Amino acid sequence: MIERIDTSARMSKIVKHNGVAYLCGQVGEGATVAEQTRDCLSRVDALLTKAGSSREQMLQAVIWLADMSDFAEMNDVWDAWVPTGHAPARACCEAKLARADLKVEIIVTAAF
Template sequence: MIERLHTAEKMSKIVKHNGVAYLCGQVGEGDTVTAQTIEMLSRVDALLAEAGSSRKQILQAIIWLADINDVAEMNAVWNAWMPKGFAPARACGEAKLGRPELKVEVIITAAYED
């Protein structure tokens, strides 16, 4: 069974199937990469909790930065947020994001328990 949560015309915020939760891309508000990353990861926490998952169950993270030179700043927040020993498979690259003010976006795939 596939379960879709917060479904709108173009996407669902969470799609759950066979013990895996797929989150739509998350961004944050703020003027800096640090501020946006903190808020973005807070939104990830809320969606993971709603899906019955947590940071420790993240399988994969795909992170997009508007400027790859901001990777160290983003990583400082990410590393403090991610529990030690639970790092997921991860990719990080540079991309033009959906709005000019956005500096970072993450796509999360995580396991959940029924």
């Protein structure tokens, strides 16, 4: 069975199937990549909770940066957020994001 949560005509914020929760990409507010990453991860936390999951159950994260020169600053926030011993498989790439003011977008998949 597939469960879709907070579904609009374009997308669902969460799709659950066979014990896995797929979260839509999250962006955050702020002037710096650190501020946007903190806000983005706060939004990921809320979706994980809504999906019946948690940081400890993350399977994979895909991180998109508008500029790879922000990699270290983003990682400082990420490293403090990920629970010790529960780091997911992860990829980080540079991409043109949906709006010019966006610096980071994160997509998370987690067990529930």
